[in-house]
Amino acid sequence: MKRINFLTAAITVALVGCGDDDDSPSQTIDDAFIQESVFSTQGFTRDHLSQSYSNMVEYGSDGTISPVRTDGSYCGAAACLDGHGMTSEEQAAAWANLSALNIHEGKTLRYRTEPDVNGVSSTNPVSDDGYSRLVSVFINDNEHLTPERRALILDAVQTIEAQVGVKIFNDEILDVNLAQFDPDFYLEEQRKLKESIEEGDGSYMIANQFRNLWKGHTYNSDTTRNYDADTASHTDLEHPQYGNVIETDSYEDISEHYGVRGAITISYGTTLALLDSSNCSTYKANHSTFPFYGGDTGFKIDDKAYFTNSNWHMVNLGSHNSTCKNLDIITKDIIIHELGHALGLGYHFAGFGVDGIWDERAIAVLKAIYHNPVATPISELTVVE
Secondary structure (H helix, E strand, O other): OEEEOOOOOOOOOOOOOEOOOOOOOOOOOOHHHHHHHHHHHOHHHHHOOEOOOEEEEEOOOOOOOOOEEEEEEEOOOEEEEOOOOOOHHHHHHHHHHHHOOOHHHOEOOEEOOHHHOOOOOOOOOEOOOOOEOOEEEEEEOOOOOOHHHHHHHHHHHHHHHHHHOOOOEEEEEEEEOEOOOOHHHHHHHHHHHHHHHHOOOOOOOOOOHHHOOOOOOOEOOOOOOOOOOOOOEOOOOEEOOOEEOOOOEOHHHHHHHHOOOOEEEEEEOOOOOOOOHHHOOOOOEEEEOOOOOOOOOEEEEOOOOEEOOOOEEEEEEOOEOOOOEOHHHOOHHHHHHHHHHHOOOOOOEEOEEEOOOOOHHHHHHHHHHHOOOOOOEHHHOOOOO
16 A cells, blocks of 8 residues: 655535536525525435444355445445444434434534544544544545546645635545456446346346455455455456456555545546446546445434544546546546535535536535534525635
């Protein structure tokens, strides 16, 4: 694993398939606009808040009926209590505290910012009181990452934090290399699923090896894909059924190496595979939990209604496969847009995926969320000057 240092400038100032419509009409940004936009963009996340969460799973060969459950947990959608590692009594108490906030009545959710945390540390992500510190950001250092693209990512991270006007991320941007198969492998799997649905079956189990990110893509010494925690290891072998795999990091590796509990990873070339090449110019990026995937993005939250820094989120930028190659049309605003999703903007609204991908309207909405106390009634939000 590699690490680079990046100090953000001093701040003085599942939804997928995002396009790039920059035609932003004039519109009054007033309190009513802020309230309506926040209510709609956080609606699903807020309304479906639940106490349950899911473990990540490790998929073996096609013959594996029951995937192996891991120690890693995530929310499949919406928001859920981050009860991982708690006793049943602690979970019950945390859920009672969270329920008492009546989030479902229409209140804001967000990450902690620098004024909300007890010290800033990427290597100690939890304060003495047990609550999350700031969020870590990773760059997926794969074959598609060029110096120019890295610079664009760094600029986007710095820009959105400056636009919001509060410190959200840890200073260091971390380099990782997350497991990836040949993207055309996923493309073929999508075709098989589509054909199965068209035939009225719909039972085809699309290969989920791309979700094997807790322990990483692993193989046994005989190149079989039956998962065995004792014998499996990273390899650069080409598997005849599952495609090329390179030696990579995993969420578990990253957590142990850097001491983080989760992060936002920004990655080129890992957007959900498109079957129709005509969509290549409009479907540029997405926000998900896994590369090459279009769902399972949720937020783990604590008993005070803050998103915790134990979420594993992906900002996937563009595709590079036999159907679609659109990496070179990724703009800074596209990256910022997807970071907006990762920071708590769910559904699109005017200025954020509707009549504009990222403009002053989106900035105003995110500022209103992050400049007010968490769990603020949406009806009380006002424009932040």
